[in-house]
Amino acid sequence: MNSFRHRHISVLGLPALVLLITAAGCSSADGSASTAVPSPAATVAGMCRNLDKVLPAKVDGAHREDPSPASALTAGWGDSAIILRCGVTRPPKMVDPNVANGHDADAVPGGVEGVDWLMEKQDAGAYRFTTANRKAYVEVAVAAGHDSSGALIDLASAIKKTIPERKTY
Template sequence: MSRHRRPFSLLAALTALAVPAAAGCSPGGSGARVDPPSAPPAAVAGLCAALHKELPGTVASLDRTPALPESDLTAAWGGSAIVLRCGIPRPAKMLDEKQDGVEVNGVGWLLEKLDDGGFRFTTGMRLAYTEVRVDKEHATDAGMLVGLSAAIAKTVPEGISSY
């Protein structure tokens, strides 16, 4: 991921990428199926548990939805419209300097358009990697990463995770 600092322009970045809809249930369901990452190291799991407690109740005007199975490593808003997984292994694309990224409230995010039509944001330069998948309708909300970034900045220290 490029280490260039870019001004926050999530709306412009997403519009330019023509973000397609994420696969999954429509917003507002009774719960969202979110597979937790497989056995992150205890230190990473501890950071994710702290993050879980600080996550906002609302993201992009969507209320928090139960993530199933229940885990401190996952969260969802608006059914599966916005889904978070903390404690994932470092994505291979994180090392590609040609990948695009933005910085929101001091948290760097790798931006990926997925083959299945979804869109994923992954934190970089933090001791635990966190990914957020967003559907098309909510990906263009420029404030969507603001509350999530604030919670991550508060609970997941800067650094390079060895996981």
């Protein structure tokens, strides 16, 4: 995969690296995909609106094509092949904001470009990634035929600029 850049990815564990570089998922061919809009608290919604303003026009080479209904809390690229939702609730497989459930083979923690992610394998080979260690949870669904590592690399800068880290000790 040409967009995979080894020197920019730090992943916790070999299984995470293997799964992260695997393209995965499925997309809507008609471009009319509907995406559930999250309902976060006002502070998180503000961070999400700021994120929407700085999201890249292209992710993994795909142009931005937002899903319906239109919302600053959701974004899409490549005819719904990559969907971002900001302000989602913490995934059940995330034990706490820092650690994925190590007993679940489908939940793998890892980091890309300074953003920590929980990775969950979905049906039909799709993957869902959710930020960890941030003051808002951002979910990115990546469809089959798209480089999940490329998508996460492309989104990392915007997330780091607008969704502050959550410090835990």
